[in-house]
Amino acid sequence: MEIERKGKTIYLKNKELNALDKLVLDFVSLIKFDYVIISGYVAILFGRSRTTEDVDLFINPRNKQELFDFFDSLKTKDFSIMNAENNEDAYELLREGSSLRIIFHGNIFPNFELKFPKETLGELALINKIKVAFDHGIINTSELESQIAYKLFLGSDKDLDDAAHLYRVLKEYLNPEELKYYIKAMKIKKSVVRESLGEDLET
């Protein structure tokens, strides 16, 4: 895997885009405000060969109109909101902390799950976002260190597998102090860190 990291951008050149990558790039091209993609798709982006039912995003539009403009633009690329009747309902769902599901071409899977950040980690995800640049586009994601730690925190087999993959593939490009900070802050057991990441990270 050829990775280049310059500050807050990771370059993944010559990646042959799969159908999911293309769909994600197409979707994010409509977003004109701050967002980050988190969770399962990030592991796939960096080479895990697994499926996902949804692509998770935190979004942070500057105002309601900007969000509505985004909703209105969805149909131009055959996307539609699955769980709200209109823009106001969609906004209310997000405001109350629920997820908004957006589908492509009427197919339920894979769908895009959008949320407003409702806790510190979500807000930090947006503030400390990084970019992953391909030959044909850019995707925003959150700090990889916090994503790895959060997956260890979630603790399902799938999450632990993703953490193991991301750590193994990106180890040389991660900030170990940052990773240790999140692991400590999330009170992750040493045994979980050792088993998933393959080594002790003294925190």
Next chain:
Amino acid sequence: MVKTLRPKISLKELRKEKRRNHRSNLEFIKFYADYIKKKSNKEWSSEQKRFVDMIYNIPEKSS
């Protein structure tokens, strides 16, 4: 009526097996991560594309 066997299930054994399965899966994930690290982006992503495209039947984009 056919009688089915209802053996006593040991949860301890099941948990042990679950952990064993996950450990073995983790080992494969680490092996695979090391494998793709040695490959060029073109190589590993082509392999991944075959798998992902087979799973998702995403229609060509409309734009």
